[in-house]
Amino acid sequence: MARPLDVLLLDDEPIVGRRLKPALDKIGCRVEVFENPREAVARIDEKEFDVVVTDIRMEGMDGIQVLEHVQKRWPRTKVVLITGYAKMDLAREAMGKGVFDFIAKPFRPDDLRRIIVRAAEALGVLMDPSALANDPVDD
């Protein structure tokens, strides 16, 4: 039976959440947006999300630390890292630590949607096919 995918989106730039939340809502995700990593981690401690999408460079806590925290707390959760400072070494480090995917900014919302759909498949979560069918190719 289809169910919404629970996604936590963490980025200290407000525009990222404003842009991506509606894009993920469209494909049947239930999205909670955070700009403060400590608040996001507190929420992660309360609830098991299917997917956590997090920026890497943030004040107070970086995305790799968030990844490690999620892995300890909820090993099943898929973590996706996004960054405006993508480099090969960082990408390899992130993959080595078990990140599900790694994407460089700027990216199109459709790029993230594809990753989310793959994460859902990997988790065995059946997403609402009608929501996916309405998914525009690009926006």
Added chain:
Amino acid sequence: MSIIMISSDVPEMENRIAEGVAEEKGYDRLDRRILADAALRYGTRPERLNEALESAPSLFRRLALRRWRYALACIQAEVLDRMLADNLVCWGLAAHLYVNGVSHAMKIRVLSGKEADAKTAEQMGVPLHKSERWRAASSKRRKEWTMAAFQEEEADPSRYDLVIRLDQIDPVEAVRTIVGASEYRKFQSMTYSTKCLTDLALAAKVHVALSESMTDVRVQARDGSVVVSTRVPNRQKRKKVAAIKQVAGRVHGVSYVEVHAQKGFFKRTG
């Protein structure tokens, strides 16, 4: 899913190790057998492409130099395009010198060691010291070629993810070591690395299209947007910029072309 690029100081050993890894992993092979297809695609001869990988013309032979650069551009475009398929072992095409920044593309250097000299001496029926001299000369020629073609120091170990010495690890173990390392998560593909490779492939396609009629162009690509840098005297600038935009704009996958034209000539023309 990964790409494994293998290079060695001895071509026969490079071939042997690469074939062993491809066999063990069930990966496709990307080696000089693709040159026939590349030649057909770009309207040149396979021998020219093969020769381009072996030697560089003198800097004073301008036409030969231009043809050589074009041949290298064809090879790069063909290799990068095929690498998009993933899960392959690549050797013999100098890919380790121009496939940079792609996290799921592993670079392996295999060093043959002193035994290779002894074997060569036996095969050629010459004394060991002659074989050693021949190999040193061959290494020197290779170094000159890599510097001329890509301004890269091929023997620099820091450009590789793994360096294996065959005088310490035998070829069978070397294959196992490479296969094992290629399983590491950090060498698997991800959205970022796939995009890096896609951008490199597009830039190479644009570069070869431009190289048919012009020199001194460098191309970078990102998400279909292409930036072409060139050096041209002021009086030819407008014409050249227009020509670049027209040629580059026709390449499949290009959505936008920006040209940066400066006076003078590039020091590096790779």
